[in-house]
Amino acid sequence: MMAKSLSKASASSADANEWKSIDWDSVIASVRRLQIRIAKAYRERRYGKAKALQRLLTTSYHAKLLAVKRVVQNKGSKTPGVDGVIWSTQQQKMEAALLLKRRDYKTQPLRRIYISKRDGKQRPLSISPMRCRAQQNLHLLALDPIAETMADKNSYGFRPLRSTADAIEQCFKALHRQTSAQFILEGDIAACFDSLDKTWLCNNIPMDKVMLKKWLDAGYFEKGKIYPTERGLAQGGSISPTILVVALSGLEAAVKAATERKDKVNVCVYADDFIITGATQEILEQKVKPTIASFLGERGLTLSERKTKITHINEGFDFLGMNIRKYNGKCIIKPAKGNVKRLLADIRQEIKKHRATKTEYLILRLNPKIRGWSNYYRHVCSKQTFGYVDYQIFQSLWRWAKRRHPNKRKRWIKDKYFKQIGDRSWVFSDTVMNKSGNRKIITLREASKTPIKRHVKIRKESTPYDPAHHSYLGERIQKSLEERHNPTKPKWWSLWKMLLDIED
Numbered sequence: 001m002m003a004k005s006l007s008k009a010s011a012s013s014a015d016a017n018e019w020k021s022i023d024w025d026s027v028i029a030s031v032r033r034l035q036i037r038i039a040k041a042y043r044e045r046r047y048g049k050a051k052a053l054q055r056l057l058t059t060s061y062h063a064k065l066l067a068v069k070r071v072v073q074n075k076g077s078k079t080p081g082v083d084g085v086i087w088s089t090q091q092q093k094m095e096a097a098l099l100l101k102r103r104d105y106k107t108q109p110l111r112r113i114y115i116s117k118r119d120g121k122q123r124p125l126s127i128s129p130m131r132c133r134a135q136q137n138l139h140l141l142a143l144d145p146i147a148e149t150m151a152d153k154n155s156y157g158f159r160p161l162r163s164t165a166d167a168i169e170q171c172f173k174a175l176h177r178q179t180s181a182q183f184i185l186e187g188d189i190a191a192c193f194d195s196l197d198k199t200w201l202c203n204n205i206p207m208d209k210v211m212l213k214k215w216l217d218a219g220y221f222e223k224g225k226i227y228p229t230e231r232g233l234a235q236g237g238s239i240s241p242t243i244l245v246v247a248l249s250g251l252e253a254a255v256k257a258a259t260e261r262k263d264k265v266n267v268c269v270y271a272d273d274f275i276i277t278g279a280t281q282e283i284l285e286q287k288v289k290p291t292i293a294s295f296l297g298e299r300g301l302t303l304s305e306r307k308t309k310i311t312h313i314n315e316g317f318d319f320l321g322m323n324i325r326k327y328n329g330k331c332i333i334k335p336a337k338g339n340v341k342r343l344l345a346d347i348r349q350e351i352k353k354h355r356a357t358k359t360e361y362l363i364l365r366l367n368p369k370i371r372g373w374s375n376y377y378r379h380v381c382s383k384q385t386f387g388y389v390d391y392q393i394f395q396s397l398w399r400w401a402k403r404r405h406p407n408k409r410k411r412w413i414k415d416k417y418f419k420q421i422g423d424r425s426w427v428f429s430d431t432v433m434n435k436s437g438n439r440k441i442i443t444l445r446e447a448s449k450t451p452i453k454r455h456v457k458i459r460k461e462s463t464p465y466d467p468a469h470h471s472y473l474g475e476r477i478q479k480s481l482e483e484r485h486n487p488t489k490p491k492w493w494s495l496w497k498m499l500l501d502i503e504d
Contacts, residue, residue, distance in 0.1 A: 019090040022065060030062040031141060039145035039465035047206075054142040054207065064100040067138035068093055071130060071238075081129030082111050082221045100134055107132055107214045110234050112222040118342075124194070126220055126234035136215065136238040143207045145465040147242045150206075152252040153460035157271035158241035160464055161473060164320045165379050167270045168333060169457035171324055174266035174277050175313055176331040181264035181277035185284045186317050188307035189296065192272035193240060194232040196247060197300030201233075205246055215239070231300060244271070247299055251292070258291040259283065268319075275319055284310050322380060333380040340385060343373050344392050351400050359417060359430040360442060366393075367445045374447040379455035386447035397428050397444075419443075 034057045041050040057063050071077060072087050080086050087093050110126035117123050128136070144160070151159060156167040174180060189195075198216045202209055215237065219228045233240040252267040255276060259265045264279040265288065276292075278284040289303075296302060311317045316325025318336045325332060347369060354362050370393070374386060401417045402410075418426045421443065428444040458476065462469040 017090075019094040024069075027062045027065055030060070031057070031066055034060065034063070035141065035145045036465055036467065038142065039149050039463070042146045042149045042206075043466070050146065050206070054146075057142045058102070058138055058208065061097075063138055063141050064097045064134075067100065067134045067141065068097045070137045071133045074133075076127070079127060081127050081132065082109055083129045085130055087130055096131065096134060099131065100138055102208070102211065105135065105211075105214070107218040109219045109221040109226050110236075112220040123235065125236045127236060128218075128234070128238075132215070132218075133238055135211065139207055139211055140239045140242055143205075143239065143242055143246075146206050147246050147249075148463045148465050150249040151245050152249055152267070152269060154252060154267050155245065155248070155269040157269065157273075158245050161462075161476075162458055164270060164376075165455040166457050167268055167320060168322055168324075168380065169455050170266075170268045170460075171275060171319060172331060172333060173457070174268065175324065175326070178329060180313075180331075181266065181279050182313050183278045183281050183284055184311050184313060184317055185276040185278065185288055186307070186309050186311060186319070187274045187276065187292065188304040189272040190302050190304040191232075192301060193235045193244065195301050196232050196244075198231060200299050201243065201247065205243055241271075248272075251295055254291055254295045255288055258287050263287070270320055273319070275317070281310055321376070335377045335380070335382055335385045340389065343369070343389065344396075347393055348396050351396050355400070355403065359428075360432050363428070363430060363442055363444050370445045370447055374445075374450040378450050378452055381452075382450075383448070383452055386450060389447045393444075394426070394428070 034053060038050050038053045038057065041047075041053060068087070072093055078086060087096050108129045108131075110128055113125050113127065114122040115125050148159065154170055156162040156164070156170070175184075198213075201216065202213055205212060215234070217229065218234070219226050220234075221227075233243060248269065251269060251274070255265060255267055259278075262279065263283045264277060265283070266277045268275050276284065276288055278288060293303060313324075313326045313331070316323055318324075318338070321336050321339045322333050323336045347366060350365055350369070351362065354365065370389075374382075374389075377385070397417070401413050405413055405416075414426070417428060417430075419429045419441070421427045421429065421441070429441050431439050431441050434440050459469075459472065462472060464470070464473055
């Protein structure tokens with residue numbers, strides 16, 4: 001059906017040259033102004049005005065162009081939905097933007113696939129058709145300013161310019177003092193996306209109710225059959241994470257209202273995981289836990305009994321891949337043992353898979369894994385762990401090299417694969433030809449060479465949709481760009497590029 005619509009639109013005035021000639025600076029600036037106005041109206045409790053501005057944004061030609069651009073530059077842009085359609089040409093993208101209309105829009109079932117979880121279970125992932133993705137991105141542009149306004153101050157998941165590093169730093173601030181709370185409630189919501197009550201969502205999410213109901217009732221296609229969706233949000237939908245942020249907003253206020261200051265209650269939320277501190281175990285069991293259960297129950301959610309527990313800070317707990325624990329009264333955060341084991345298992349599997357490959361190719365396969373993992377943990381006490389990881393990787397590579405040359409001496413193997421580079425010895429490396437025809441040496445990245453630098457947590461009240469915070473956020477993003485050796489972009493423009501996920 002989508003293919004027919006596109007072919008009809010081909011007869012319109014849309015063509016590839018129009019898409020190529022779009023001034024994206026003007027498009028983003030136009031959308032940005034409307035988003036700031038929506039957030040301002042909602043902060044001032046002018047809900048009717050905010051709703052009217054949302055409608056204006058979702059009918060805006062610039063917003064439609066931006067929605068299509070976000071879809072086609074996404075990593076899943078080559079993966080079709082049930083209709084088998086993808087937008088690959090410039091003309092198809094232009095036509096798609098012209099077809100983004102509320103009137104006569106009908107959703108199509110989602111294509112259901114399953115991905116493996118760490119515990120061995122399967123997680124359902126739903127893939128929407130391209131047109132549905134674009135519609136969701138369009139309405140996401142209108143919902144996100146309100147979601148940012150409603151969200152809890154110490155909520156860090158699925159929010160622009162916030163990260164796991166901010167959440168971990170919040171945990172440290174809540175626990176590092178001698179007088180800090182001693183007990184932690186580790187919370188996990190059971191099947192969060194799949195269990196949300198559709199009636200509650202339709203009554204409480206501040207967006208176009210007709211469109212929201214269509215997405216909630218879309219159903220899914222699996223093994224040749226179409227199944228209805230009784231509850232929940234589609235995991236994989238563009239707008240689903242932001243809807244979850246709105247659904248969980250108010251959790252921090254509910255917990256604070258049920259406790260007193262002397263209870264030392266602090267909340268840190270990341271997606272559907274959260275931790276709450278308390279002065280005693282009784283406070284968490286008798287005040288906090290019932291309050292959370294009641295709050296979640298209204299939304300059709302429940303706590304996972306298996307993953308939700310109360311822990312003393314001296315025993316430590318894992319949160320977002322970090323282990324947080326006090327040693328002799330000092331709070332130390334370091335990589336969780338399970339995450340270290342998973343990385344090394346992945347590295348060993350990669351090495352085993354490439355027994356006969358070129359050294360150059362193996363280095364290019366391993367470096368992104370090591371870089372990404374070490375960068376994630378560069379803000380905590382990871383130096384010792386980084387050294388351990390480097391040693392284990394070296395052992396695996398040494399076995400790999402010896403297996404390739406069983407009849408060679410160790411000195412020969414060492415000279416072939418491990419070089420002396422500057423003051424570093426035993427560096428796993430290879431010599432390759434670059435584009436200019438010159439020889440250059442590529443080396444395996446060492447986790448221990450990643451500098452440890454304390455993360456500065458974002459101010460909890462800051463939001464990109466409030467001009468009062470623009471200067472502060474601009475300075476943060478500029479500092480981030482300088483750390484990436486890219487200091488030339490203007491401050492605020494770079495911020496909005498990142499915020500809207502737009503590439504040059």
